[in-house]
Amino acid sequence: MTADVSLRAWGLEKSYVVQSIRTQALSGVSLALHPGELSLISGPSGCGKSTLLSLLSGLSRPDRGEVRALGTDLCALDDAARDAFRLVHCGFVFQGFNLFPALDALEQVQLVLDYCGIPHDVGRRAAARVLDMVGLGPRQHLRPAELSGGEKQRVAIARAIVKRPRLLFADEPTSALDSVNGAIVTDLLREIAHRSGTIVVCVSHDPRLIARADRVIEMEDGRLCRDSRGASRSGATETCP
Amino acid sequence: MAVALARKTLVHEWRRFLPAVMSVGFSGVLIIVQGALLLGIVGTNALPVTQSRADLWVGFPGTQSADLGRSIDAGAAAELLVDPRILRVEPLLLGSGDWRGPRGGGVSVTLIGIDTRPDGLGLAEAMPRSGRALLTEPATVLVDAADLDKLGTAIGGAAEINGQRVRVVGTTDGMRAMGGVNVVASLATVRALDRSLAAAGDVTYYLAALRSPGAARAVKARFSQSETRKRFEVWTAEDLAGRSVRYWLLESGAGVGFIFATIVALLVGTLITSQTLTAAVAASTPQYATLRAIGVPFPKLRRIVVEQAAWVGAVGLALGLAGSLLAAALAYLNGIPFALGPGIMALSGGLVLSVALLAGVLALRRLRHADPAALLR
Ligand SMILES: Nc1ncnc2c1ncn2[C@@H]1O[C@H](COP(=O)(O)OP(=O)(O)OP(=O)(O)O)[C@@H](O)[C@H]1O
């Protein structure tokens, strides 16, 4: 029996009620994501991409449906257990870089390892190595105020991957960046998926990202409507009705 | 050592935290200065006790404050000396008088009569031995150096007390009282000046020196039996001083004023500090939410905020103590009674640190906004 290394979801439903107006954010979403792939979720604004990401990563629970990550049923875990699961397995990159203004790049990355209970010296070396990998070795002692947007996002990526998560989630990681920096970040995410076999799930409507993804999942109105693979995207498995 | 997020943020964004640190510091100064002044002022009623070197004080049963002493029978001395642990006993008299200086106008004064022998116990801390010797001459008095102006006199000056001429032959140090003026003289001079003391051989207090000061409690206990307690009561010096301070704290209402002002200082401090800390948490909400997303449990975030609050409290307290020492120096230079003791500093330190921590706890509510799902929109 081999361990389940994928991220799967069945029949996800999620709705929000604000001032007695009900919004169906997701209706009946099922999908399976695989290691070593950069999967991209795209679609018009408000179609439920971010909501799907937060359910897949265990940040929130679906109204109905099931999420099974690396063989663990996320919906069956309580909050503390999901925290513990994310601490071990999940990395996140957000549109806003969310770096602490008081810490330099090295400390931002190292902080995560502190919380994982990794000894200071080991953590420091690991953090420096990952910053090197994202091309920020020489700039590791600069604070966010002294870094460009692209550099900040690379620090955020380093922070997300330093603990070697099996699942990496990114929500619009390039939308605040210019094209050069966007391309750098895109390549980084791809490389992480290919090199370390991480499941990388990225939400974006950035065409550059779409062009370089291994798999593109398109959504509309809370449903998946297209799922295509490969550079040519010839293998469309499903299309909107 | 882990990345010191709380401390680094505090240093990096010190401008943001400054109001909190200042408000904690000011609360501290306010409480300490008020308390020290109050204790200093109230403590002047215990000056005859605190400025003397006696181990035990013997006075009228039930005396509530040192300055309210009433006469006891001179026979008490013989009774006391029966105990071999008592080395010697000397009388101290408290009387009152009306001072008239060369410029006219009356000042009511407290007369303190002491034994003038060179190694006398009474007010030994307030004057040099030479000052004591000067009082052997009849109708001579010492006044406090800080009271010379108030009495309109100088060393060598003459005045009248209760209509009798006296000469100021020297000064005492640290005998300035808040209410009246302390005038020190020999036992005989005080009996001559205050007629109510003249008649009887009675004394206000007996001051006892013990062979070993450690025996004070035991000797006190021996003379606290019911048949002696009808005639006199024995206190250790600290007992009588503490009793005097407590009596005036309650009696004067100043204690209530102090408590009220302290509560106000604490409230304002808590308010400003919690506002500042809340704003700091709010500014870092996305960062905290990111930590939550990667699985850092909520209690660990709480620790960051509480640690920040503790730092604010500690730095504020240090400022407050520095300010209080400055106030103490100013008070000393101006001869103002200012009892800056470890008690009041510990009290204020404790209160001020609790203010900071309470403010931190209030700021924690804001941490609930650090919902990682909110970063995904
Ligand atoms: N916390 C929430 N409370 C109320 N409604 C929400 C909440 N989160 C999402 N929604 C609603 O759910 C729907 C899907 O939102 P979602 O954020 O997933 O869209 P999206 O595809 O990420 O859009 P965008 O591309 O603009 O980021 C939207 O209509 C949104 O208004």
Ligand SMILES: [Mg+2]
């Ligand atoms: Mg979104």
